[in-house]
Amino acid sequence: MAWNEPGSGKQRDPWKDNGGGKNDLDDAIQRIKGAFGRLFGGGGGAPGAGRNGGGVLLAIIGLLIAWVLFDSWVQVNAGKEAVVLRFGEYSRTMPPGFNLKWPRPIESASEVNVQEVRNISDTVRMLTRDENIVQVEFNVQYEVADSTLFLYATRDPDQTLKQAAESAVREVIGTSKLDAIMPDQRVEPLEGEKPVANPSAELAQQAKKVLQQTLERYHAGLQVNDLNFQNVRPPQEVKDSFDDAISAREDRQRASNVADAYAKRVVPEARGEAARILAEAQGYKAERIAKAEGDAQRFDLIASQYRAAPEVTRKRLYLETMQQVVSGTPKIIDFTGGKNLLQIPVPAAGPPPPSADAAAAMSAAESDKGGR
Structure with missing residues (x-):
């Protein structure tokens, strides 16, 4: 029958014997106290001395239990790790969270923040x-x-x-x-340096x-x-020298910029002027060549006409030459009644030089007179 079964007539204590006598648990505790009392306080002695020795033992056991309970776990915060040493030697690394370990001095744990910058x-x-x-x-x-x-x-x-x-x-x-x-x-x-x-x-x-x-x-x-x-x-001690060097560099850069601007303005103008002069020279060259070729062709025509009618051609050339000469002379004085003419040039105006056609015609006329 169970110890607390209804109808048993009385309530029974499980920690006492069936006869309702001595408490078994108290007896066991007393025996443990006696054993430790004999161990720490000697085998014999007064009953009071045994009880005092048992109280010290209980205190020591309580301290050991508290030490084990409160020093056998570590709560590692997020972003940290705990390095565990067992008797001074590296054992393991605890991750964040609740971790168990042996109490000190067996094992010790040191936290390190591994996510802190x-x-x-x-x-x-x-x-x-x-x-x-x-x-x-x-x-x-x-x-x-x-x-x-x-x-x-x-x-x-x-x-x-x-x-x-x-x-x-x-x-x-x-x-x-x-x-x-x-x-x-x-x-x-620096020459050749890449920026x-x-x-x-x-x-x-x-x-x-x-x-x-x-x-x-x-x-x-x-x-x-x-x-x-x-x-x-x-450094501050040489800052003034560096500032002077910077000012000199800026002045040089400014002068270089002014020179570049001047070159950019003058060089195109000079190139345009050179191109204009070259074009004029080429035009003059083409003009002189064309005129010389035309004069040569005209002389050939006059020569062929002169061979066909020498007297008429000579007179016509003479008249044309005199017309060209006299037309550019401001004053002409006749001292011989029309047989000879005296030309008086005026320095201010100045007669134009005879053309190539006139010179050629006069040369041909003189040679023709000499031949006759």
């Missing part, structure tokens, strides 16, 4: 390859790639990254000339690559997301 900024002075001093302000953005290496590979990973970043920037700047770092400060142009859209960005990418390689050699557990040069300028 960290950044550092610094300003350094350094020498370029052509021994010029520049002041560079740079910024590095990075995040944790390996939480274990981040915690235990280096003493101070953030300081390690800062020093490695400065070293990478010095390496890139030290192997570049000032004209390539600051093209706006350039005084003399770069953003030289600072290109140098920053080179420095980022060098920095990442350095961190991988150090096993720092960091990933560089971005490195950029916020400002690259000459």
Whole structure:
């Protein structure tokens, strides 16, 4: 029959014997207390001493239970990881969420934010390859790639990254000339150089690559997301000299622009004038050739007419020549009654020279007179 079955006549306690005597659980606890009392407080002694030893033992057991309960689990927040060490040696990495572990000092857990984007900024002075001093302000953005290496590979990973970043920037700047770092400060142009859209960005990418390689050699557990040069300028001590150089470069550029504008205006005019003169010369050449050919043909015709009628042709040529000569002379004085004419040229007007036809006709007439 069950201990609490109805109709049994009385309520029975399961922790007591059937006879309603001594409590079994209390007896068991008392036996455990006695055993631990003998263990920690000696085998014999007063009953009060045994009870005191049992209270200390219970306190110790409670502390052990609380220690196990409250130090055997870890709640890892989102975006973080927990690195677990067992007796100081790496054991595992806990993901975000509720995780169990052995209580300390057996196992310990250290959380690391692996999604936080960290950044550092610094300003350094350094020498370029052509021994010029520049002041560079740079910024590095990075995040944790390996939480274990981040915690235990280096003493101070953030300081390690800062020093490695400065070293990478010095390496890139030290192997570049000032004209390539600051093209706006350039005084003399570089022949055959290809223009770069953003030289600072290109140098920053080179420095980022060098920095990442350095961190991988150090096993720092960091990933560089971005490195950029916020400002690259000459130091304050030499800023006036750079400003003078920039002013000189701007003056030279201004003079060059004025010269280019003048050349663009004058050269087309000169080319047009040269083309006009050449066209006039070619026209004059064609005119003289055509006139010479016409005079030659006319002379051939006159010669053929002269051979057919010498007297008539000679007289006609003489009259035509005299008409041409006299028509251009302002004054003519006749001293012989029409037999001879005296020409008096006037310097102001000046008679035109005889044409080629007249000269040829007169030459032919004189030769004909001599022949007769």
